[in-house]
Amino acid sequence: MDEEKKSRVLVCPLGWGLGHASRDIPIIDSLQKNGHEVIIAGDELQLTLLSKRFSGIETVIFPSFKVRFSKRQNQVLPLLWIALRLPYHIIKEHLILKRLVQNLKIDVVISDNRYGLWNKDVRTIFITHQLKVFFPRPFRFLEPMGARFIKMIAEKFDSCWIPDYPDSMGLAGELSHPKKLPSNACYIGILSRFFDIKTIQSEETWELVGI
Numbered sequence: 001m002d003e004e005k006k007s008r009v010l011v012c013p014l015g016w017g018l019g020h021a022s023r024d025i026p027i028i029d030s031l032q033k034n035g036h037e038v039i040i041a042g043d044e045l046q047l048t049l050l051s052k053r054f055s056g057i058e059t060v061i062f063p064s065f066k067v068r069f070s071k072r073q074n075q076v077l078p079l080l081w082i083a084l085r086l087p088y089h090i091i092k093e094h095l096i097l098k099r100l101v102q103n104l105k106i107d108v109v110i111s112d113n114r115y116g117l118w119n120k121d122v123r124t125i126f127i128t129h130q131l132k133v134f135f136p137r138p139f140r141f142l143e144p145m146g147a148r149f150i151k152m153i154a155e156k157f158d159s160c161w162i163p164d165y166p167d168s169m170g171l172a173g174e175l176s177h178p179k180k181l182p183s184n185a186c187y188i189g190i191l192s193r194f195f196d197i198k199t200i201q202s203e204e205t206w207e208l209v210g211i
Contacts, residue, residue: 007107008037010100013050014113015043015064021050023163024112024127025193028054039104053193060104062096064114065089090116090153111157118156126157129164131178131185147178154182163191 009031013020021042028050031038040050041062051059065086093116100106101119111117112127131154133146154160164170166187169177176187 006035006037008039008105009108009110010039010041010060010104010106011110012041012062012097012112012114012117013046015046015066018046018049020112021046022193023191024110025050025053026191026195027110027127028057029196036108039106041100060100062100065093086115093117094119115153123159124157125159125161126154127161127163128154129162129172129176131162131176131181132174134175147180151178151180151182155184158184160185161188162186163188165189 011024011028011031013024028038028040032054038054039058039060040047040054041060042050043063044061047059047061051057093114097109097117097119101109101122107122109117109119109122109124110127111124113130118124118126128150131147131150133143133150135142135146160182162176162185164172164176164187170187171190
């Protein structure tokens with residue numbers, strides 16, 4: 001980010017739980033400290049979390065692609081159904097983003113694992129730790145195709161940020177260390193909302209600790 005030019009930045013976390021939203025906290029915090037104006041777009045649950053962390057921040061409802069898995073052990077059919085619907089939702093997200101960029105006068109878009117949020121008129125950044133998808137056993141032969149698909153999507157953005165370490169297999173193993181990285185990829189290290197929390201050393205010991 002250009003620290004001299006103050007930008008309007010749209011941050012869009014994926015709405016599958018709170019992991020994507022919570023790992024965007026240090027990014028939002030850094031942007032605000034450098035004088036950039038941040039707007040958060042996402043599902044209601046993620047916006048609630050981030051609004052509590054960043055009081056007064058502007059938010060926009062922008063629902064993510066929803067998935068549902070079977071309660072049974074076999075997930076083959078649900079995964080196939082997701083794969084069939086995914087292209088439609090990527091295009092849908094892409095078109096909605098166009099309107100948001102124009103209406104909100106956005107300069108930069110940071111998409112946390114939302115595939116459709118690239119835009120030719122502004123700078124777009126794709127955050128993902130999953131550059132390879134592991135398929136169920138009968139469909140393992142599709143894994144190279146899945147990796148190529150993610151690489152193609154990532155390269156539609158100006159930058160692809162990987163929240164992991166480049167050395168060896170990092171923390172996410174093969175998920176974030178495919179055979180071929182996107183041409184715009186950059187490992188940015190671990191993102192954690194606990195980085196700025198001060199710890200207090202204690203002489204006390206415990207027999208059991210639960211987290």
